[in-house]
Amino acid sequence: MIKEEVKALLEEYLDAPEAWSDNVMIEVDPKTLDCRLYDEDDADIESSEKDYWEVMDLLQMASDDSGAWEIDPDALDEIAASYQYQ
Numbered sequence: 001m002i003k004e005e006v007k008a009l010l011e012e013y014l015d016a017p018e019a020w021s022d023n024v025m026i027e028v029d030p031k032t033l034d035c036r037l038y039d040e041d042d043a044d045i046e047s048s049e050k051d052y053w054e055v056m057d058l059l060q061m062a063s064d065d066s067g068a069w070e071i072d073p074d075a076l077d078e079i080a081a082s083y084q085y086q
Contacts, residue, residue, distance in 0.1 A: 011071070025045075051082075
């Protein structure tokens with residue numbers, strides 16, 4: 001299910017955010033629902049057949065630690081709802 005895949009990718013990002021650029025995204029193939037972290041500067045995502053979600057839009061500041069990030073459950077639900085009928 002896409003929600004679990006995206007959550008796993010966000011957890012991978014949170015484990016080592018310094019390994020990624022500031023513009024890293026989640027790439028979703030709407031036909032297969034395959035997902036991956038996307039961190040490439042040379043591709044034109046505007047004309048791509050795939051969907052892109054900015055990682056930072058899927059995170060929120062942790063309520064218990066002002067310097068940490070955590071997965072935003074509402075944003076995760078939004079992604080899942082976008083592909084619910086596919």
